[in-house]
Amino acid sequence: MAVLWLMLLLMPASCLLQTTQDPNSPIKNVRMDPEHKRLTWDLNGNVDQISCIEESRLPVQAKNNRYCSFELMSPCKVTNYTVTVTDPPFSTWILFPEPDGTPGAAAENLSCRVHDVDFLTCDWTVGRAAPQDVQYQLYVEDGTTLERRKCLHYKTDDRGTHVGCRFDDISRLSKYPHGLRFTVGGTSGAARVPCTDVFRYLSAIEKLTPPNITVTCNKTHSFMEWKMLSYFNHRFNYELQIQKSTEAAATETLQVKEHTSFTLLNTGAYTVRIRVREVFDELLSEWSAPQRFECDQEEDMHTRSLRTSLLAALGVLLALLLALLLCRRYRLSASSVPAARRSAPWVPQAAPAEPPRSTRACRALGSAIATPAAEVRVSGPSGLAAALQTPGDAGFGAPERPLPLGSR
Numbered sequence: 240m241a242v243l244w245l246m247l248l249l250m251p252a253s254c255l256l257q258t259t260q261d262p263n264s265p266i267k268n269v270r271m272d273p274e275h276k277r278l279t280w281d282l283n284g285n286v287d288q289i290s291c292i293e294e295s296r297l298p299v300q301a302k303n304n305r306y307c308s309f310e311l312m313s314p315c316k317v318t319n320y321t322v323t324v325t326d327p328p329f330s331t332w333i334l335f336p337e338p339d340g341t342p343g344a345a346a347e348n349l350s351c352r353v354h355d356v357d358f359l360t361c362d363w364t365v366g367r368a369a370p371q372d373v374q375y376q377l378y379v380e381d382g383t384t385l386e387r388r389k390c391l392h393y394k395t396d397d398r399g400t401h402v403g404c405r406f407d408d409i410s411r412l413s414k415y416p417h418g419l420r421f422t423v424g425g426t427s428g429a430a431r432v433p434c435t436d437v438f439r440y441l442s443a444i445e446k447l448t449p450p451n452i453t454v455t456c457n458k459t460h461s462f463m464e465w466k467m468l469s470y471f472n473h474r475f476n477y478e479l480q481i482q483k484s485t486e487a488a489a490t491e492t493l494q495v496k497e498h499t500s501f502t503l504l505n506t507g508a509y510t511v512r513i514r515v516r517e518v519f520d521e522l523l524s525e526w527s528a529p530q531r532f533e534c535d536q537e538e539d540m541h542t543r544s545l546r547t548s549l550l551a552a553l554g555v556l557l558a559l560l561l562a563l564l565l566c567r568r569y570r571l572s573a574s575s576v577p578a579a580r581r582s583a584p585w586v587p588q589a590a591p592a593e594p595p596r597s598t599r600a601c602r603a604l605g606s607a608i609a610t611p612a613a614e615v616r617v618s619g620p621s622g623l624a625a626a627l628q629t630p631g632d633a634g635f636g637a638p639e640r641p642l643p644l645g646s647r
């Protein structure tokens with residue numbers, strides 16, 4: 240008997256496959272149950288210590304000698320599963336899934352990433368041996384609930400073949416622990432197209448988005464804080480790069496460990512950018528766009544309110560001057576119009592020369608501002624320009640400064 244087993248073990252693989260049909264083999268009918276992700280078989284007599292090997296991975300012990308679980312088994316990639324019995328010594332293997340369709344027609348290099356907090360995008364390339372009319376579809380399956388979702392927002396190449404797809408609002412896409420199987424299936428009228436799949440944890444494929452910094456500050460302190468957004472990662476360290484003047488040498492980089500705020504002393508104006516690194520996987524974001532903050536706030540607030548009131552005063556003055564000018568011109572022309580009217584035969588002679596409304600308004604205005612009008616003595620456009628320029632030179636010649644952003 241032992242010799243027979245030894246012979247079986249030494250036989251070529253193709254013969255070993257046949258031995259499962261042998262009425263004396265200790266396990267028979269080895270098969271994959273894709274729904275439960277179990278490699279299973281029928282026992283034949285007393286057997287002990289069965290283990291399974293997926294391709295060249297480490298062996299896993301069978302449960303009750305009845306099956307091996309392969310939670311992450313691929314439904315697309317042809318995989319060699321070997322079952323080994325220690326007593327009596329025996330070994331066999333199967334391929335799952337069985338090779339089917341045109342090799343090389345399947346989508347290649349499938350890669351997926353979470354980005355900009357809410358989005359999940361996958362890309363792939365058209366298989367090198369794919370028929371002209373091939374079309375690909377992506378769906379994801381939740382590793383825990385096995386719920387499936389089709390992808391809807393496809394990216395196409397110039398032939399119209401799908402080569403990428405995007406899910407919006409991924410917060411609803413998967414349950415804890417966010418393991419997803421991504422599968423790209425293919426169809427064609429000319430050939431059978433195998434599928435392509437990858438299993439990924441969303442936390443591991445996230446391209447982190449650097450947060451926005453908001454600042455509250457006064458003359459001595461600048462308090463920066465930010466809110467990190469991610470559905471799948473939760474512990475972060477940050478790097479702040481702060482530049483207090485325009486020289487690159489004045490840039491300093493600070494590490495902030497698992498806090499979402501930082502206080503800077505003696506600041507004035509500065510530019511800051513931030514990037515984030517996840518604690519466990521060390522996923523690193525890009526640097527954020529630089530944000531500039533002006534923290535010399537008290538002086539600036541003062542300048543700003545002064546500027547505002549000066550502008551308001553100037554506005555009122557201008558309005559009055561304009562009104563006066565208009566009134567003057569009106570009065571000049573109005574003095575000739577009634578004369579023409581009086582000579583017109585269809586105007587009743589007895590009608591009192593009722594002054595138009597604008598004239599009355601001008602008179603009211605004139606009396607209201609009689610004094611300033613007399614003092615200002617604006618004679619023409621050049622005078623007006625002079626009136627406009629004088630306060631400007633005194634108070635508004637300073638170059639524009641950035642507004643303090645953190646004062647809200």
Ligand SMILES: *[C@@H]1O[C@H](CO)[C@@H](O)[C@H](O)[C@H]1NC(C)=O
Pocket residue numbers: 252292319320321332334
């Ligand atoms: C599957 O793996 C076994 C060894 O574990 C090997 O003997 C056999 O040739 C493999 N089959 C294929 C088709 O690669």
Ligand SMILES: *[C@@H]1O[C@H](CO)[C@@H](O)[C@H](O)[C@H]1NC(C)=O
Pocket residue numbers: 347348364365366367
């Ligand atoms: C897929 O990626 C591999 C390695 O990154 C590369 O050699 C291969 O050419 C790629 N295939 C296609 C179709 O782009």
Ligand SMILES: *[C@@H]1O[C@H](CO)[C@@H](O)[C@H](O)[C@H]1NC(C)=O
Pocket residue numbers: 448449450451468
């Ligand atoms: C940061 O702010 C910009 C503009 O206000 C906004 O478009 C962006 O979505 C924000 N980013 C984050 C991560 O909140």
Ligand SMILES: *[C@@H]1O[C@H](CO)[C@@H](O)[C@H](O)[C@H]1NC(C)=O
Pocket residue numbers: 456457458459460
């Ligand atoms: C600025 O703010 C910090 C913290 O909010 C405070 O401790 C400090 O006294 C303030 N300085 C001035 C000059 O108001």
